Amino acid sequence: MLRTVFSRPFPQVFRISACQHSTIPAPNVHPDVHYNKIFINNEWHDAVSKKKFPTINPATGEVICHVAEGDKADVEKAVKAAKDAFKLGSPWRRMDASHRGLLLSRLADCIERDAAYLAELETLDNGKPYAVSYTVDVPMVVKCLRYYAGWADKWEGKTIPIDGDYFCYTRHEPIGVCGQIIPWNFPLLMQAWKLGPVLATGNTVVMKVAEQTPLTALYVASLIKEVGFPAGVVNIVPGMGPTAGAAIASHMDVDKVAFTGSTEVGHLIMKASSTSNLKKVTLELGGKSPNIVLSDANMEEAVEQSHFALFFNQGQCCCAGSRTYVQESIYDEFVERSVERAKKRIVGDPFNFNTEQGPQVDEEQFQKILGYISSGKREGAKLMCGGGPAADRGYFIQPTIFGDVKDDMTIAREEIFGPVMQILKFKSLEEVIERANDSKYGLAAAVFTKNIDKAHYISNGLRAGTVWINCYDVFGVQAPFGGYKASGIGRELGEYGLDNYTEVKTMPSRLS
């Protein structure tokens, strides 16, 4: 995922060449953990319950440290802090919009300053290759925060020529206290996607970070304090979904909840909202994204991009191209070359610069993926390579490819979230559009072809929030991202992303 911006210095992030290594600082493979508590009111707190949970290095299975475990009582404290920070007349509410932007911009500067440390910590906690953390995740975080810094004083209402002797205008006001629940696959980046728009628009935040990967988000909390955000504007509660997450989703004083994670939990969030205070809900959920390769595509490019589309980030991307539809006439060659590529994929120590693929994030994911691989075999798909664990400790899985996959197989319908590629065959454009759309998901899709008409025909026909043409995982903070159907509600990034955090107030006044 997220290759775009770095396409210049790192044309192929997943294959960083020797000369590019020199631009990446050598990592400290044992970075110190400075923050492992709950961040409320710009202060560090133990959990009310005093409970702690361990966070694991997935490359070894060893405990990195223990982190304060927030639950309902801590969410309660955080919401109160956020509500106070949002009170009329508070420093945050009286702050010029341009100053909000300046704070966000300074936060970006601090993250840039500490880029190497954050990349080390991200790799330690998440398992993704350090070279990727440093050249993809952290720079994208910086760009995201800078982008939304710019929006703070440009989010304009309108004056509206209504009928009659009235003068009418709109104000774009912050919603209030926003709950934000973020996943473990891109801990820093998902935090930035959430914080950028919510702070640019002037809300306050109660954020729950994933229990698998809480460390980098807590370090960013310390930077939030350092750059001068008023106390209570951002509160970060590490904890579990069923306790802390549920408390946020059902809290009567949380005005909005934004969740990124599985479709299954997305249902729960929406339900909690409806049974509590009808808080606004935006969701970024799962996907089973079709990647369609036509016979006229540049074969080499299509193979490489399709490989990247699925295997990037250990396959742990909601937009992973996990249904690769290849046109009949090139199907065999495509499968052969994809297998060749997957076999070359380097799996191993995420701190090694040559590593393309680190471990899955935890034991549970590891087992779940192995379960999907067996179901593929059982249901008759042809295992072309991989299929098992890739090391005797840590949660490594071999890059795996299935050929002859049918649409009704479990591996073609469910989100695997691992390094398992499904290659399917199709004949006509009409057929592939119908099959690609025959999914409850609609997050992303891609089409590879040299023919401009076919590119348009397919991309307009697909039911997906993003359609890449001759590329994959190209993310710009300027361009919106989100899902059709059960892949989510609302859009993040771009100007559209501001809508999620805005109440529009209409103000007609009588003129005589």
Place this chain on the structure above:
Amino acid sequence: MNWQRFSFCLCTASSGCFVYKIIHFLATYCCKQNLVVTAWRLVFILNSSLKVLPALCLKKLHYIFINNEWHDSVSGKVFSTYNPATGEKICDVQEADKADVDKAVQAARLAFSLGSVWRKMDASERGRLLFKLANLVERDSAYLATLESLDTGKPFLSSFFVDLQGTIKTFRYFAGWADKIHGSTIPTDGEYFTLTRHEPIGVCGQIVPWNFPLVMTAWKLGPALSCGNTVVLKPAEQTPLTCLYIGALIKEAGFPPGVVNILPGYGPTAGAAIASHMGIDKVAFTGSTEVGKLIQEAAGKSNLKRVTLELGGKNPNIIFADADFELAVEQAHQGVFFNSGQCCTAGSRIFVEEPIYEEFVRRSVERAQRRTVGNPFDPTTEQGPQVSAEQQSRVLELIQSGITEGAKLECGGKAPPSKGFFVEPTVFSDVQDHMRIAKEEIFGPVQQIMKFKTIEEVIERANNTEYGLAAAVFTTDLNKAMNVSAALQAGTVWINCYNALSCQCPFGGFKMSGNGRELGEIGLKEYTEVKTITMKMSGKKS
């Protein structure tokens, strides 16, 4: 704080510079901490240390800036820039004319050529450079404010808190826009797909005035660079120094060579060469209406370059009897006297409702008499000199016409006996609409107060001018406020405030006050060409 950079510009020939550096540091610190009073005291000390300023060697600031390099003028000519508070020469500056403009345009064209570093740069990176420029201006703000006050005569505190802040904020604001200038995709009829791209126009000529040299430079460079254009900019011959310093910061920030070129020089030579150049795609001018006409004419005669103009004003400020009286008196005073009256937005026609007229005049006179005029580096000074001897005599001539035409001179009216180009704060009452002082832009510290009876009358009188830049209404009645502001022909209407400008809000003139708008999102429009791309496609879908 980067002292190396700082000393690059301040010659260390005088030991006084050391004192200056310390004060610069402390004043900047205090301003960052919002310790305004302390900053005031420090500035007072600064004042005594300023005796060293004439000895400052303004290294690099007297050359022409082309291709990120400093050049002598082709002709070898130089001109002098003066300290208007004393009439003394500050330094000689290389005088650009047509030949130098040709060089600059060539550099700007090359920087804009397809495939150049600037054209291939990500929009977000353009924003990044602008943001960096803002940070550099912030770093050097005490120095820049000193230089601005030295060259224009405006009070140092004003330079520091108004001009420098305005400059920094404008650069930051447009930095944010760079990657948010969206085109659209358009549901055209038929089997077509249409999209628009907002592309830079190309080489933009920009001619800025002397009343706010830094702020006007930022208003011009901000949107032009945000949209990806390249620039040939001429600062005013009266005040070239701070603008040239910005050139040095542009280079330091890392803008590619040729993207910004700065040519100090005169209007009839360098300015005219820009306006009529066949290699310049757009010209933006801020200055007098008279010159604005010449610019548009030159554009028409040459290559139909796009023209935006911010010109003069004779701005009505309407005070209703129900207004907050104190506020109205003070704001009306500031509205006209700010910056020694040298604002295109100056509220130079004050219309006061009959029942409060006498009292309003009395209080305004009282306030004007209290206005402190003097050394711009004295922290208690509210008003410095006019920018030049020419401006001073023009203002005095208009004051004389007021007296001759029968307006009542309430106070002021003369140049004080001190050296420098000062004019006393001057108030006229019983001013009639047909008098020259009620029709012409004075651009000096001269307040005209008129009487009105009804809303209809005042709207008509306020609009009865060739100008339409700004206006203000003081009232506590929402209906009056909205009705009058909707009826006024002016690009900006302030309600119960004056000169409340900010980089987020568009600014520009109706009628002969200009063409186009600066600032705000709309300011970007003036620096983009919209390209419509329509593609044939089969199989239309909603």
